[in-house]
Amino acid sequence: MATEAPSERTRVHRLPERGDYDRATIDQILDEALICHVAWVTDDGEPRLIPTIHVRVDDTLYFHGSRASRTLQALRAGTEVCVATTIVDGLVLARSSFHHSMNYRSAIAFGTAREVTDHDEQLLVARALADHVAPGRAADARPPTDEELRQTLMLAIGLDEASSKIRTGPPKDDEEDLGLPIWAGILPLAITPGTPIPAPELDGGVPVPDYIRTYGRPGAPE
């Protein structure tokens, strides 16, 4: 576990033992989490927040959307953003209402949004986004055309200012509450796939790919 925060605003102040500044830990959370939330400040000084799909490639975090999106247009010109991803691993039920908690892994990154304009990088990001959603999908899907890439706005931030915060383990009740006849413990939670639903027009001869049949988020701990 890296003990040094890369900046003051990434430092975990409250319960600092939950903070982790190690890039391997941060990367694992970013890779496993399906979506993130992106916050920024409008020209009028108001907070804005959108959920979106992201993908990490090495030291860069990408997100994208339609170039027709007013939201993404507002983000384009060197806007400072704060990105958070949060994976809920379980409910932590203590005897006391006060000590209830969650087991979770969250990562937060700060950065200035850069627009991806290089054609090769755009293709790489398109592939990476498809594989982030379903590892293996990029090799199967019809790749984007140049016109489709022109309609897509891709944004990037570096990961040099990021941190993670993690809670694991059982509830921590006060000593005097341990004997109360109240159930306490953890209820694990996980995102699980259901049965794939083929598109209405799909040729019945096209099988469900292995990466969908046995879907799981990459790197989820045992």
Place this chain on the structure above:
Amino acid sequence: MATEAPSERTRVHRLPERGDYDRATIDQILDEALICHVAWVTDDGEPRLIPTIHVRVDDTLYFHGSRASRTLQALRAGTEVCVATTIVDGLVLARSSFHHSMNYRSAIAFGTAREVTDHDEQLLVARALADHVAPGRAADARPPTDEELRQTLMLAIGLDEASSKIRTGPPKDDEEDLGLPIWAGILPLAITPGTPIPAPELDGGVPVPDYIRTYGRPGAPE
């Protein structure tokens, strides 16, 4: 479906058919979602973002934390916040990389944070938070003491400026891609509970409560 956005900043511009301003729809998303993300602007004009547990009570959205938390302290004094909750219902796999999407339900609310200082409202919020996490839990857990309430900072915003955005249904590929031999469809995703893990010191005679044994988020559509 309410067709009028309560304000310009809550209006869904991109794909407006996905926007819904009906409070029943917004409430259902807020109630089902376990956590939210809260964004605000620092005194220096920087964006900040935290994941946190929330609960809706009638027309008010509450979140809370330790009074020792510098994050929540920064939020206390009438700060304008933007709160988002996002439920991912499934992956939408199109033949083309470009038309990949997600099925999701998200709600966004804007408001000015108010500190909850009334003792009765604090007790109500503490109960509501416990029941938001696990419906039925408030009746079982040891209620907060006055000292525990003093250590807790509770914040509230009204829900008069909120909107939701929803995507459902199959992928929408271009006509000319429909015949490609690429699997397309939906992979449903849901948060599912695992086996409850009792706290190490728990008296073996205390049974797992029904609301944990048969846990599910309230109001999740069939």
